[in-house]
Amino acid sequence: MTDRKSEIKLVGVPGSPGICIGKAYLVDTDSAGVEVVEKYFIKKENIQSEASRFKSAVKSAREELTGIIESIPEDLWEHVHILETHKIMFKDKMLYGKTLDTIENEQVNAEWALKKVVVNVKSMFRDIEDPYIRGRISDIVHVSDRIMRHLLGTTDVNIGKIDKRVILVAHDLSPADTSQIQLERIKGFITDRGGRTSHTAIIAKTLDIPSVLGLEKATSVIENDDIIIVDGERGVIIVNPSEESLLTYQNRQEVYFAYKADIAKTSHLPAETTDGVRLNVLGNIELPTEISQVKGYGGDGIGLFRTEFLYLSRKDFPNEEELFSEYKKVVEQIAPQPVTIRTLDINGDKAIAFDKTDDEVNPALGLRAIRFCLRRPDIFETQLRAILRAAVYGNVKIMFPMISGYEEVQEAIGFLDKASESLTKDGVEHTRNIDVGVMIEVPSAVIIADILADMVDFFSIGTNDLVQYSLAIDRGNRQVAYLFQSLHPAVIRMIKHVIEVSSTKGVDVVMCGEMAGIPTNLPVLLGLGMNALSMNPPAIPVIKNAIRSLSVADSRAFMEDVLAQSSAEGVNKLVAETFGDLLMTRQASEA
Amino acid sequence: MCTKDVSIINELGLHARAAALLAQTAAKAANGVWIIDGDRKVDASSVIDILGLACGKGTIITLQIDDRSDEPVLDELVRMVEAGFGE
Numbered sequence: 308m309t310d311r312k313s314e315i316k317l318v319g320v321p322g323s324p325g326i327c328i329g330k331a332y333l334v335d336t337d338s339a340g341v342e343v344v345e346k347y348f349i350k351k352e353n354i355q356s357e358a359s360r361f362k363s364a365v366k367s368a369r370e371e372l373t374g375i376i377e378s379i380p381e382d383l384w385e386h387v388h389i390l391e392t393h394k395i396m397f398k399d400k401m402l403y404g405k406t407l408d409t410i411e412n413e414q415v416n417a418e419w420a421l422k423k424v425v426v427n428v429k430s431m432f433r434d435i436e437d438p439y440i441r442g443r444i445s446d447i448v449h450v451s452d453r454i455m456r457h458l459l460g461t462t463d464v465n466i467g468k469i470d471k472r473v474i475l476v477a478h479d480l481s482p483a484d485t486s487q488i489q490l491e492r493i494k495g496f497i498t499d500r501g502g503r504t505s506h507t508a509i510i511a512k513t514l515d516i517p518s519v520l521g522l523e524k525a526t527s528v529i530e531n532d533d534i535i536i537v538d539g540e541r542g543v544i545i546v547n548p549s550e551e552s553l554l555t556y557q558n559r560q561e562v563y564f565a566y567k568a569d570i571a572k573t574s575h576l577p578a579e580t581t582d583g584v585r586l587n588v589l590g591n592i593e594l595p596t597e598i599s600q601v602k603g604y605g606g607d608g609i610g611l612f613r614t615e616f617l618y619l620s621r622k623d624f625p626n627e628e629e630l631f632s633e634y635k636k637v638v639e640q641i642a643p644q645p646v647t648i649r650t651l652d653i654n655g656d657k658a659i660a661f662d663k664t665d666d667e668v669n670p671a672l673g674l675r676a677i678r679f680c681l682r683r684p685d686i687f688e689t690q691l692r693a694i695l696r697a698a699v700y701g702n703v704k705i706m707f708p709m710i711s712g713y714e715e716v717q718e719a720i721g722f723l724d725k726a727s728e729s730l731t732k733d734g735v736e737h738t739r740n741i742d743v744g745v746m747i748e749v750p751s752a753v754i755i756a757d758i759l760a761d762m763v764d765f766f767s768i769g770t771n772d773l774v775q776y777s778l779a780i781d782r783g784n785r786q787v788a789y790l791f792q793s794l795h796p797a798v799i800r801m802i803k804h805v806i807e808v809s810s811t812k813g814v815d816v817v818m819c820g821e822m823a824g825i826p827t828n829l830p831v832l833l834g835l836g837m838n839a840l841s842m843n844p845p846a847i848p849v850i851k852n853a854i855r856s857l858s859v860a861d862s863r864a865f866m867e868d869v870l871a872q873s874s875a876e877g878v879n880k881l882v883a884e885t886f887g888d889l890l891m892t893r894q895a896s897e898a
Numbered sequence: 899m900c901t902k903d904v905s906i907i908n909e910l911g912l913h914a915r916a917a918a919l920l921a922q923t924a925a926k927a928a929n930g931v932w933i934i935d936g937d938r939k940v941d942a943s944s945v946i947d948i949l950g951l952a953c954g955k956g957t958i959i960t961l962q963i964d965d966r967s968d969e970p971v972l973d974e975l976v977r978m979v980e981a982g983f984g985e
Contacts, residue, residue, distance in 0.1 A: 388915050391915075391918065392915055392945065395918045395921060395922060395945055396918075396945050396946065399921070399944050399946050399947075400941055400943065400944045400946075401944045401946035401947055401950075402946060428946060428950075432950065435950070435952045437911065437954060439910055439911075439913065440911070440913070440949055441952075443913075443914055446914060447946060623956055629907075
């Protein structure tokens with residue numbers, strides 16, 4: 308038994324969720340042949356034929372890619388454009404022309420010339436600041452590798468032809484490789500290279516098979532037919548697992564499958580408690596592209612549309628038309644379901660590079676969100692006008708972040724009215740007939756909720772900041788991270804107060820912080836009377852599922868015990884003891 | 899020679915697909931077509947060169963043709979950039 312290989316654990320970047328166990332199949336896409344290129348000189352009379360050898364390698368590489376593009380199934384077409392770009396790159400002057408020049412001028416073989424050209428292009432890209440553009444070097448490398456394989460006569464491993472149920476192990480998979488993966492043949496895949504934003508990662512998610520990327524040395528550690536476990540959620544792989552690890556993961560896999568099948572089946576059904584109370588489960592989004600996720604996961608609308616992205620990584624402020632067209636897209640796509648647009652919440656942790664005022668010592672308590680907007684009416688009015696115009700196209704609500712006092716709400720609403728008047732004067736189509744709300748995330752806003760309620764249609768509890776400000780902990784400071792407790796008795800009492808005020812005053816309440824997307828918080832939230840929760844889209848099915856196993860009546864009764872607890876630890880323990888079976892196992896299998 | 903200035907409106911700047919569309923169109927010209935950003939000038943028919951410029955959103959680039967006979971190509975390029983490459 309001594310030659311039994313020992314278990315090795317590697318940690319990489321989670322590509323796509325799920326767990327699979329199977330035999331490794333190494334695909335040498337970045338073959339040694341490409342890495343180690345020999346240099347030799349070409350006699351003058353043979354230069355022409357060396358150049359033609361390169362040209363025909365490019366031609367066949369290009370034909371090969373064309374074939375791949377044509378064979379891509381329809382549901383992956385949105386990724387084809389990157390391959391079309393690869394196709395154009397084959398004849399790019401910087402690659403094709405320069406390689407031919409190098410062959411001729413330096414009288415060297417085509418492989419060496421190509422390698423030299425690519426090294427130069429790489430160095431040109433290395434200094435580019437924009438991470439997206441810098442990342443495009445991988446596209447150029449994929450193209451040149453494909454040419455190189457044809458020059459060297461090494462054949463591309465045809466991933467489409469693998470006929471065993473295996474786990475692919477590769478140095479890197481190009482988008483072309485990934486799109487050829489045949490789902491019924493491959494259990495999962497892992498790569499040395501690649502990060503969260505690589506095209507490979509994006510395609511992996513659409514394929515819905517487990518994958519771990521960026522493992523760095525997977526191809527050097529793993530041998531063909533090694534048994535491996537891929538844990539796509541944690542971004543971990545285990546090579547030559549022990550009996551114990553195998554058992555653990557087999558169980559986890561079963562639970563995961565059962566759980567996934569379960570929630571997928573029901574994610575479109577309403578989130579109704581066992582005693583018939585229907586909750587609104589909404590999604591938080593940042594980019595218009597995330598709407599499809601909210602819909603796919605069965606969300607009831609968008610409870611928080613963060614609008615900062617259009618203001619970040621650029622040199623100036625966006626104009627009204629730009630904002631309007633983005634908002635309109637979101638509003639139209641989610642209609643008739645509602646979308647709550649939060650006005651600009653910047654500075655603090657996401658300062659705008661081009662308009663950076665003096666560095667603040669304490670940005671979380673500084674000139675941010677509504678304070679920043681009220682200070683800069685030009686920027687604020689532009690956004691308000693764009694929102695009122697987009698509101699014509701669906702069900703729009705607007706809310707102001709970081710409200711700490713009465714005057715801020717008054718002023719903000721004043722600007723909204725002014726924006727509406729100016730649009731009327733300009734004869735631009737818009738509507739002022741929308742719900743207006745405020746974020747409840749500063750303790751002072753909780754305490755004067757009764758005053759604020761008279762001015763607005765709804766409250767949105769932003770738990771991330773509310774916890775941070777109430778418990779006086781810097782979210783970014785690791786030293787005090789342990790104090791960040793959503794179920795702290797103070798936080799529970801504040802939420803309770805906000806809900807009580809809103810029911811007396813007849814305003815709606817929704818919760819849109821992280822707290823809303825964690826199943827173990829649900830008994831408390833239901834017990835307090837929350838009936839609308841907004842969260843990151845992937846949490847929607849999980850939360851809907853958990854809601855269906857709880858009852859409001861039980862949760863209300865449970866609240867008496869919760870309110871008797873003197874610490875967050877006590878509350879957590881109580882939840883675990885009372886609802887453990889119902890909520891914890893779900894969460895464990897999801898983790 | 900003839901030039902036109904145009905501003906990049908796409909979120910990702912002159913990204914891969916945009917660069918590919920530009921290069922394909924520029925390749926239709928009979929003579930040189932160039933993209934100028936500040937003191938850098940690259941061949942508009944090379945995707946790699948265009949990507950190398952790393953033009954972010956809001957950058958104003960100058961499109962230049964060596965010969966007036968390529969004016970239809972120049973106009974088409976300007977239209978493409980202004981339309982945000984149809985995104």
